[in-house]
Amino acid sequence: MAEKKLSLHLDFHSGLPIYTQIVNQIQNQLANGTLMPGDQLPTVRALAQELRVNFNTVARAYRILDEARIISTQQGRGTYITEILLPYVAEKLRDESLAALTKRYVDEAIRLGFSEREISQMVRDNLKSAKEAKDK
Amino acid sequence: MAEKKLSLHLDFHSGLPIYTQIVNQIQNQLANGTLMPGDQLPTVRALAQELRVNFNTVARAYRILDEARIISTQQGRGTYITEILLPYVAEKLRDESLAALTKRYVDEAIRLGFSEREISQMVRDNLKSAKEAKDK
DNA sequence: ATACAATGATACAATTAGTACAATTAAAGG
DNA sequence: CCTTTAATTGTACTAATTGTATCATTGTAT
CATH class of the missing domain: 1.10.10.10 (Winged helix-like DNA-binding domain superfamily/Winged helix DNA-binding domain)
Structure with a gap:
């Protein structure tokens, strides 16, 4: 196996x-x-x-x-x-894993004193960079 | 260790x-x-x-x-x-710390297979929740 | 003397490691 | 084939290590 x-x-x-x-x-x-x-x-x-x-x-x-x-x-x-992992369970798992990851990140950033605005701007920048790196 | x-x-x-x-x-x-x-x-x-x-x-x-x-x-x-301790660092280092934190988060989320759209949506949700928790 | 801060003693809780065991599978012997 | 034996795998229970919580003791200032 x-x-x-x-x-x-x-x-x-x-x-x-x-x-x-x-x-x-x-x-x-x-x-x-x-x-x-x-x-x-x-x-x-x-x-x-x-x-x-x-x-x-x-x-x-x-x-x-x-x-x-x-x-x-x-x-x-x-x-x-488990064999019978229902699709919605898989989807739920997937969603939860991103939610948990994101919560850790956002909480930490806020704790460090960054504003909502700064955080979302930085995420946008990073997503953009990541996308360009991939497309290249 | x-x-x-x-x-x-x-x-x-x-x-x-x-x-x-x-x-x-x-x-x-x-x-x-x-x-x-x-x-x-x-x-x-x-x-x-x-x-x-x-x-x-x-x-x-x-x-x-x-x-x-x-x-x-x-x-x-x-x-x-602590790995990242920075309420104390200078303002210049402050931006670098958010950038580094965000890069780690975005890279990890992408590595886990989430789309740009899913990530930004989840960040928005979390920022909203965090804000509401604070205002309460 | 009294009050308060610092330190110590004791019991507890969380995490990880050690040891012995049970269930399953596969190999060996007849 | 069938039985026996060994190997592999997860389980259960216990021990060791580490930080936490609570209260008692000590020392000092007022």
Whole structure:
């Protein structure tokens, strides 16, 4: 069975617990199609070794996703993305992941004292640059 | 993980509270580059032992620095110098910080597969929510 | 003496790691 | 084939590490 590579990047100083970061990133990859229903995830031990964390930390993330019915963990067999991931669930996940990302950004920018105007202008500029870089 | 040594020198007869001395000296080391963003500080217990004070005194100093957003203390994980700490920086650096923050956000959102339209819409929504939360 | 600030003691909570175990699968032996 | 055995995988429970919260003690100024 095709076992996905799952390149996750952890930030050990971000304030977010490791297991939360794993949960979020798997949700993101599911939201943007990097992961598909039926895909097998790395084993808890394999992913733990790759991320240099204890395998129980990965197991905790998997358990959270399992309880949310996003993945299915099966003792002795492995861990898989749930087959029947209804389209609206996928869409919801996708929306939530952008919403969460954006909220972190906006809150941080506001906390740093930037105005609504400054923020939206800077976002516009960056989107424009990103688009030009892509078109080139 | 690189855990800084943090040679602090306390003066128990100076009249300045211990926790204040700890706060000041960490700020100094940050100002002169001895400490850098991302660095892990000693645990409250480790630093307390080194300084021969109660760990709650160190915790108090850390809490003050945390509230000032200079460090980030995380229960169960440790204490780190904040990656982006900038209510304090000069106005010139202020723009650069928003630009950097925004670039990270936009790049990440694009990497996750969201469209320019979705991103700007989500930013608008979040700015609106943030404003309403503030006005309330 | 009283009030208050600083420090210490103790118990707690969150995160991650360690160890032993159970379920499943696959391989080996007959 | 069928049974046994080993390997792989997730689970459960416990321990270790770290910061937090609350209250007691100490010292000093008034």
